[in-house]
Amino acid sequence: xxxxxxxxxxxxxxxxxxxxxxxxxxxxxxxxxxxxxxxxxxxxxxxxxxxxxxxxxxxxxxxxxxxxxxxxxxxxxxxxxxxxxxxxxxxxxxxxxxxxxxxxxxxxxxxxxxxxxxxxxxxxxxxxxxxxxxxxxxxxxxxxxxxxxxxxxxxxxxxxxxxxxxxxxxxxxxxxxxxxxxxxxxxxxxxxxxxxxxxxxxxxxxxxxxxxxxxxxxxxxxxxxxxxxxxxxxxxxxxxxxxxxxxxxxxxxxxxxxxxxxxxxxxxxxxxxxxxxxxxxxxxxxxxxxxxxxxxxxxxxxxxxxxxxxxxxxxxxxxxxxxxxxxxxxxxxxxxxxxxxxxxxxxxxxxxxxxxxxxxxxxxxxxxxxxxxxxxxxxxxxxxxxxxxxxxxxxxxxxxxxxxxxxxxxxxxxxxxxxxxxxxxxxxxxxxxxxxxxxxxxxxxxxxxxxxxxxxxxxxxxxxxxxxxxxxxxxxxxxxxxxxxxxxxxxxxxxxxx
Numbered sequence: 001x002x003x004x005x006x007x008x009x010x011x012x013x014x015x016x017x018x019x020x021x022x023x024x025x026x027x028x029x030x031x032x033x034x035x036x037x038x039x040x041x042x043x044x045x046x047x048x049x050x051x052x053x054x055x056x057x058x059x060x061x062x063x064x065x066x067x068x069x070x071x072x073x074x075x076x077x078x079x080x081x082x083x084x085x086x087x088x089x090x091x092x093x094x095x096x097x098x099x100x101x102x103x104x105x106x107x108x109x110x111x112x113x114x115x116x117x118x119x120x121x122x123x124x125x126x127x128x129x130x131x132x133x134x135x136x137x138x139x140x141x142x143x144x145x146x147x148x149x150x151x152x153x154x155x156x157x158x159x160x161x162x163x164x165x166x167x168x169x170x171x172x173x174x175x176x177x178x179x180x181x182x183x184x185x186x187x188x189x190x191x192x193x194x195x196x197x198x199x200x201x202x203x204x205x206x207x208x209x210x211x212x213x214x215x216x217x218x219x220x221x222x223x224x225x226x227x228x229x230x231x232x233x234x235x236x237x238x239x240x241x242x243x244x245x246x247x248x249x250x251x252x253x254x255x256x257x258x259x260x261x262x263x264x265x266x267x268x269x270x271x272x273x274x275x276x277x278x279x280x281x282x283x284x285x286x287x288x289x290x291x292x293x294x295x296x297x298x299x300x301x302x303x304x305x306x307x308x309x310x311x312x313x314x315x316x317x318x319x320x321x322x323x324x325x326x327x328x329x330x331x332x333x334x335x336x337x338x339x340x341x342x343x344x345x346x347x348x349x350x351x352x353x354x355x356x357x358x359x360x361x362x363x364x365x366x367x368x369x370x371x372x373x374x375x376x377x378x379x380x381x382x383x384x385x386x387x388x389x390x391x392x393x394x395x396x397x398x399x400x401x402x403x404x405x406x407x408x409x410x411x412x413x414x415x416x417x418x419x420x421x422x423x424x425x426x427x428x429x430x431x432x433x434x435x436x437x438x439x440x441x442x443x444x445x446x447x448x449x450x451x452x453x454x455x456x457x458x459x460x461x462x463x464x465x466x467x468x469x470x471x472x473x474x475x476x477x478x479x480x481x482x483x484x485x486x487x488x489x490x491x492x493x494x495x496x497x498x
Contacts, residue, residue, distance in 0.1 A: 004030075008040050017044040035064040039071045046078050049394065054078045069100050076108060083353040085115035103132040107139045114146065115349060122146060127159070134163040135170045144180055149345075157181070171197070175206045182214060190214055205234035209241055216248065224248060239265040239272055246278050251449060255286045276384050276474035277413045281447055285454060293383070295475065297444055297459040300385070302373050303469045306423065309361040315466040321358045323426045323489055326400045329354075344403035344487075351491065352398040362491070366423065366468065370495065373470050374419075385472045388418055390497045397494035400425075403440075407488065408481040411448040417473030417494030424463040425491060428484035433462040440482035442469060447476045463488075 004027035011020035024041045031037070042057035055078055061071040076091030092109045110125035123146060129139040140159050147156040160177040167173060174197045181190035194211040198204070212227035225248050232241045242265035249258035259282040266275045276294065283291035305315060312318040329347045352363045370393060380386040396416055401409075414420045422442065431440035438460055445458030461469055471477065473494060482488065 005034070005036055005040065008037070008044070012040065012044055012047070015047075017047045020044040021048075033064060035061040035068055035071065038064070039068065039074065042071065042074055042078070046074065046081070049081075051078055051082045067098055069095055069098065073105065073108070076112070080108070080112055080115065081350070081353075083115075083349060083355070085112040088112040089116075101132070103129040103136050103139065105129075106132065107136065107142070110139070111142060114142075119146060119150065130159055130163065134166045135173045137172055137176045140173070140176060141180070148184065156184070169201055171201055171204055171206070174201070175210065178207075178210055182210070187214055187217065203230065205231040205238075205241075208234075209244070213244065216244075237268045239269045239275070242268070243274055243278055246282075247449060250278070250281055250285065251451070255282050258282050259286075270384075271388075271418075273413055273415050273417065273474040276472075277447075277476055280474070280476075281449070284456065294385075295445065295458060297475075299378065300475070301444060301459055301461075301469065301471045303461050303467055304369065305464075305466045306362075306369055306468050307365045309365050311361070318358075318361070319425050319465045322362055322491075325356050325358050326425060326489060326491070327402070329400060330402045344401055344407040346402075347400045350395070350398055351400055352395055352493070362423075366421070366493070369468050370419070370421065370470065385418070385474070388497045392498040393419070393495045394498055395493055396496045399492060401490050401492060403479075403482075403488040403490075405484055406481055409442075409477075409479040411446050411476055411478035413476055414473040414494050418497055419470065419495040420473045420475075420492065421468055421470040421495070422490050422492045423468045424465055424488075426487065426489040427463055427465055428482060428486040428488060430484055431463060431482060431488070435462075438462070438480050440488055441480050442477060443480065444471065444475050444477045446478060448478075463490075 004023065008020045008024050008027070011017070011023065021041060021044045024037055024044065027034075027037050028041075038057045038061035042054040042061065045051070045054035045057060055075060058071045058075040058078070061068050062075075065071070072091045072095050076088040079085070079088035079091065089109065089112045092105055092112065095105055106125045106129035110122045110129060113119075113125060114122035123143060126139050126143040126146070130136050130143070133139075140163065143159055144157055147158075157177070157180060160173065160180070163173060164170070164177065174193060178190045178193045178197070181187075181193065191211065191214055194207050194214065198207050198211070201207075208227045208231040212224050212231065215221065215227070216224045225245070228241060228245045228248060232238065232245065235241060242261045246258040246261040246265070249255070249261065259279070262275060262278045262282060265272065266279070269275065280291055280295045282288075283294065306318075308315050308318050312321065326347075329351075330345045351359065352366075354360075371391070374389055374391045374393070377386060377389050379389075403409075428440065435441075441460050441462050443457050443460045446455050461467075463469075
């Protein structure tokens with residue numbers, strides 16, 4: 001059985017989950033009493049988002065070996081992915097009863113309590129995870145994002161400072177600390193951390209790249225390029241470094257050289273959405289007609305009202321009920337630390353996995369809307385977007401955003417998607433189609449590179465309640481700020497082809 005087990009584990013590590021499931025099922029015909037096989041089977045199903053099958057596999061493992069900590073832990077993770085944090089907590093607490101204590105247990109407990117909006121227990125368990133492992137970067141990041149959302153400036157980044165007194169040369173911890181400082185706009189302190197890390201630890205590519213990004217915000221100097229190239233020399237296939245070098249050349253009006261680095265990045269990661277976004281910038285600025293072919297705004301952007309599910313009087317009634325459900329989930333005080341939202345809040349987790357009836361009704365009509373969109377797309381086997389249209393899909397992300405007075409989305413793309421959409425649930429009255437300032441409108445084509453007169457908006461849409469706008473994930477998009485005492489409530493989603 002060890003050979004079958006190791007083979008399946010290796011298939012999972014190389015992301016061949018379907019093949020792993022096939023081999024595990026063959027192995028279980030030979031020996032159905034090995035709890036380890038069921039555990040790996042659960043992991044493979046979990047990665048494919050077959051959550052019910054994953055839970056079944058873990059339950060089989062636990063019937064054979066009731067104290068299988070690995071199966072209990074993975075079962076808890078799966079429950080949390082299913083938006084069932086209470087059952088996840090029950091799994092983790094059973095592990096505690098077995099007198100098992102390890103940092104990942106407390107990290108996942110903290111995350112599950114956060115899902116239940118029990119921030120006190122979330123903080124307590126995240127701190128416990130760090131107490132077991134001072135350089136537990138994921139726990140530091142989760143804890144400090146929680147402090148940030150609560151507006152707790154006193155505690156924000158305190159865990160890093162304490163851990164670094166114990167491990168002053170932990171490079172991954174220093175890098176995460178610097179990244180948090182950059183995201184919270186403490187650039188001077190971040191630069192000091194990065195420069196001292198380079199001086200004391202060495203010219204590690206992650207420090208060099210972060211310092212380049214920081215300096216690039218201040219001015220597009222040759223020093224930025226030299227830092228990026230030095231980082232790339234250590235990691236020649238790093239797509240992020242290649243894209244940022246292209247970014248530098250675009251800002252400095254060398255589009256052909258920028259395109260060379262974009263094409264190198266595409267060789268390494270052909271499905272990376274940022275690469276297509278940067279390719280579009282280069283083609284537009286070089287006045288290459290392929291830009292219109294790539295960024296065909298009129299064909300690829302669709303804006304239509306959603307259908308009304310059964311049980312609602314009309315679209316207004318449906319959107320009202322959806323609004324009530326969503327506002328309960330916006331519990332944070334500040335905008336998220338690492339998202340495009342400025343002046344608003346964003347929910348965590350997978351919104352469309354929530355069991356509430358109105359959210360599931362929304363998911364149903366949204367799926368119908370997306371299917372109609374995919375059916376009418378043209379065919380083009382050479383187009384990086386169209387060639388992936390199988391007319392079958394899954395949601396890779398779903399959340400809600402509540403923008404407040406003066407709020408907006410900074411221009412961005414969605415690296416985790418292939419197709420994206422945004423549904424407008426509730427809007428201030430002053431977001432209107434006849435507004436010359438287009439306050440609160442969504443815009444496509446304008447980049448995050450701050451190119452001034454070289455920027456161009458390809459399309460703008462005025463939101464209305466119930467409108468669903470669908471577009472390729474690589475399209476640059478953002479929103480105009482608005483002024484109102486009312487909020488702008490939306491549900492964005494990312495979608496991947498199957």
